[in-house]
Amino acid sequence: MRKEWPLWEVFIRSQQGLNHRHVGSLHAPDAETAVRNARDVYTRRKEGVSIWVVPSAAITASTPSDKGPLFDPAEDKVYRHPTFYDIPDDVGHM
Amino acid sequence: MSADATIAPLAPARPVDDLLAAAPELRAPLVTGLCRLGDATLILGHRVSEWCGHGPALEEDIALANTALDLIGHTQMWLGLAAQVEGRGRSADDLAYHRDAMHFRNPLLVEVPNGDIGRTLMRLFLFDAWHHALLERLVSSSATEIAEIAAKALKEVHYHLDRSSDLVVRLGDGSEESHARMQAALDLLWPYTGELCFGDDTDAALAEAGILPEPGDLRSAWDATVRETLAEATLAVPEGRNDVQRGGRQGRHTEHLGYLLAEMQFLQRAYPGAEW
Numbered sequence: 001m002r003k004e005w006p007l008w009e010v011f012i013r014s015q016q017g018l019n020h021r022h023v024g025s026l027h028a029p030d031a032e033t034a035v036r037n038a039r040d041v042y043t044r045r046k047e048g049v050s051i052w053v054v055p056s057a058a059i060t061a062s063t064p065s066d067k068g069p070l071f072d073p074a075e076d077k078v079y080r081h082p083t084f085y086d087i088p089d090d091v092g093h094m
Numbered sequence: 095m096s097a098d099a100t101i102a103p104l105a106p107a108r109p110v111d112d113l114l115a116a117a118p119e120l121r122a123p124l125v126t127g128l129c130r131l132g133d134a135t136l137i138l139g140h141r142v143s144e145w146c147g148h149g150p151a152l153e154e155d156i157a158l159a160n161t162a163l164d165l166i167g168h169t170q171m172w173l174g175l176a177a178q179v180e181g182r183g184r185s186a187d188d189l190a191y192h193r194d195a196m197h198f199r200n201p202l203l204v205e206v207p208n209g210d211i212g213r214t215l216m217r218l219f220l221f222d223a224w225h226h227a228l229l230e231r232l233v234s235s236s237a238t239e240i241a242e243i244a245a246k247a248l249k250e251v252h253y254h255l256d257r258s259s260d261l262v263v264r265l266g267d268g269s270e271e272s273h274a275r276m277q278a279a280l281d282l283l284w285p286y287t288g289e290l291c292f293g294d295d296t297d298a299a300l301a302e303a304g305i306l307p308e309p310g311d312l313r314s315a316w317d318a319t320v321r322e323t324l325a326e327a328t329l330a331v332p333e334g335r336n337d338v339q340r341g342g343r344q345g346r347h348t349e350h351l352g353y354l355l356a357e358m359q360f361l362q363r364a365y366p367g368a369e370w
Contacts, residue, residue, distance in 0.1 A: 027152075029264075032260075036260075037157065039253075040153065040160050041153055041157075
């Protein structure tokens with residue numbers, strides 16, 4: 001029998017925020033307990049109004065060694081930023 | 095967790111001072127009644143706090159510390175009100191740190207040593223089931239301050255009961271080892287549970303004034319919650335009487351309370367009035 005509880009990633013929506021943000025991880029035997037534990041570990045100071053938990057094992061991450069090939073090519077492609085348009089005055093603040 | 099019978103106030107809730115102006119003979123029973131509430135949460139809060147840094151997992155450690163802090167928070171409110179009603183210039187801290195064991199009015203259940211985590215959680219569950227039923231009625235107390243404290247505490251205790259009953263089911267209906275430990279914990283604690291719902295003359299006087307419920311009126315709600323959860327946890331309700339060990343609410347305690355107070359009160363006894 002495996003002794004360690006599986007790891008869960010915790011996402012919390014704060015009072016003001018619209019989206020859930022990753023706040024950390026914890027161990028729990030199942031999803032229901034993970035939500036409870038997240039309440040006790042991560043919302044002691046009124047940090048949140050909603051909690052998501054996801055099994056860490058369900059997350060597929062990019063590998064650090066792929067950092068160059070994945071992200072460097074975007075470096076010299078400034079034209080991908082929408083900064084080359086003249087915005088008519090009538091549009092106002094965007 | 096049912097809300098079958100709330101205590102019926104004789105009149106709309108009024109401040110304690112108004113109630114006592116109309117019925118000054120209630121002052122002494124009310125101080126005792128409030129100490130019974132505050133001492134129960136204080137001693138249990140201290141017991142649970144003993145796990146701080148020793149929990150079986152980081153998550154459980156923090157959850158227990160949160161529970162302990164909730165209970166100490168309730169204590170500040172109950173003993174604060176007790177001191178105010180007493181009107182002899184004492185504070186909640188004075189009542190917590192400068193009374194000897196014989197002056198404490200907590201039920202014996204909360205002073206039993208923690209034992210393993212199974213016994214700790216079983217005790218919490220047996221207490222929470224009573225605590226929740228009590229607070230559900232206290233929110234309609236005839237004393238405004240009591241109703242307000244109860245409303246605040248009820249939200250926290252709702253979570254306490256949710257959590258402890260869930261863990262009792264998981265461990266009771268868990269492995270052979272955890273089942274055996276939970277059953278042993280239940281068998282050990284069972285004789286202490288009856289005191290929670292066992293009233294005396296003080297309780298009767300306060301119940302008649304609609305201030306606190308008659309302890310016996312909480313029995314059916316407690317029984318329903320406990321039996322339902324224990325059945326789900328595949329644990330057998332002990333057959334013996336559950337009101338054998340009592341007397342704490344009258345000041346007759348087990349030897350364990352003295353040791354607990356020696357640790358809890360040490361600082362204020364050695365350095366009276368010390369602050370930080």
